[in-house]
Amino acid sequence: MSNILVIAELGTDKSLKKATLTAVTFAREAAKRTGGKVHALVMGKGVATPAGELAKYVDVVHTADQAGLEAPVAEPYATAIKAGAGASQAQVIVMAATNHGKDVLPRAAALLGAGMASDVIGFDGSAGFQLKRPIQAGNVIATVEITTDTKVVSTRPTEFDAAAPSAGAGTVQPLAVELGPQKTRFVKLDPVVSERPDLTDARVVVSGGRGFKDAENFKKLIEPLADKLNAAIGASRAVVDAGWVPNDMQVGQTGKVVAPDLYIAIGISGAIQHVAGMKGSKTIVAINKDAEAPIFQIADYGLVADLFKAVPELVEKL
Ligand SMILES: Cc1cc2nc3c(=O)[nH]c(=O)nc-3n(C[C@H](O)[C@H](O)[C@H](O)COP(=O)(O)OP(=O)(O)OC[C@H]3O[C@@H](n4cnc5c(N)ncnc54)[C@H](O)[C@@H]3O)c2cc1C
Structure with missing residues (x-):
């Protein structure tokens, strides 16, 4: 149980968001510390292309590709993350602290009974698993340690470079998730349509x-x-x-x-x-x-x- 699982985030066009690659950078450092491998989970419907893309960066990509995950709703996504954590034997589950990550990850942590550190900006020290995160509007940096076996971490995308592709391609494995009855239902998405670059991705x-x-x-x-x-x-x-x-x-x-x-x-x-x-x-x-x-x-x-x-x-x- 020492692997790291990166939760991918896709755009409305199903492209891999750059923020995911910043979480991969954190995951690679975490894997050095736990001695595990870097896995990733891609959720959605018809996500073979982004899963293939992500396989260039991690050892194993799990794809939960099913109708119930087509819309990014926190409840089924959290269930899928729990399943992904089991399939990947992950000790650490990481996702970028985007709006989507902030919505989904705490629910997944609760399902896993895991402690969570949010908005993490790096490790404290060259070994161990102490994490740094800003508090008080960034005026104070706290060092925290998650004491549960399974650890959930959201990472601040601006603090990590996007990962470069790995030397070899990772494998892609399907993951069937039993979603069960859901208490929330997707109604519609009104995306902001703009010719301009996305604020969080713009150069x-x-x-x-x-x-x-x-x-x-x-x-x-x-x-x-x-x-x-x-x-x-x-x-x-x-x-x-x-x-x-x-x-x-x-x-x-x-x-x-x-x-x-x-x-x-x-x-x-x-x-x-x-x-x-x-x-x-x-x-x-x-x-x-x-x-x-x-x-x-x-x-x-x-x-x-x-x-x-x-x-x-x-x-x-x-
Ligand atoms: C809990 C909390 C959370 C907050 N979160 C945020 C947040 O996320 N983001 C945020 O931005 N703020 C946030 N604020 C508000 C923040 O404290 C400031 O009030 C806000 O950032 C001020 O916006 P401003 O700089 O546009 O306006 P002002 O402070 O009014 O500054 C306007 C500036 O424009 C300059 N100026 C005026 N005319 C001209 C001119 N003709 N040419 C050149 N310069 C000119 C002035 O010299 C002045 O420096 C938060 C506040 C609280 C309490």
Whole structure:
């Protein structure tokens, strides 16, 4: 029982989400510590393609491919994860702490009677199984140890690189899951349809704050810049609370955690709750008219300027 089981997450087009490969990176390190192999579980209906893709990264892929798992509903998924944990003889079950992971994994932990550490950012020490996770909006890093034999871990995708393919291909094994009676039923999914890259996967994120003054300015100024950079658009909570943009664009402690190559924060003061969601970005650029704004403390490049002048100029130069 020393194997590691990675729970895969698929997009609505059934492609493998990049976050899954960041969980594989954690799993490989965990496998070194337990002396086990890395398995993965792909759930859904018609998932042979992503399962084959994932086999390039792990030793064994289990595919729970059946109608009852077509929609990503936590209840049947948790049942399948329990079955996957048994089939793979896993001691550690890991999934990226995406919205989906946060929905499914605690239920699976409960079914397995396992302790769980969420939002894990790495191991503490070079051996053993002590885990680091941020608390207090990322201002304190806690070290935790799960004391149950089976351990469930959700990993923060921005803290791990996506795994590279392994030298040899893994095997793919079907897993039949007895789902039993369900208390929840899938009704419909209204996906956000956007031409832009997904906020959590994007290489470049352009984010705006209250400095834009209103929704119209936000749209008029940010969109051309995001278009030039093929960027996703993010926002501070102030902007979301004001109703200028939908809340799936919020970056921060109570929004999404992003770590793109380039994060451009415009008219955002840099409150700790916002910074908690973007401080892992490789390069941070801030545009703010207030030279004392806290965002400049974490920015690699700062421009003290009026955004209404600076942003159109930037678009023009780009
Ligand atoms: C429990 C809790 C959770 C929270 N979670 C989040 C979260 O997930 N994400 C989040 O973002 N916030 C979160 N917040 C809110 C957070 O504390 C801040 O209130 C929020 O981030 C402020 O948004 P802002 O920077 O857009 O606005 P402000 O703080 O009002 O800053 C606006 C900035 O724009 C600048 N500005 C104004 N005009 C111009 C101009 N013409 N040109 C250039 N710059 C200009 C100003 O100098 C200022 O720095 C949370 C708060 C709490 C209590």
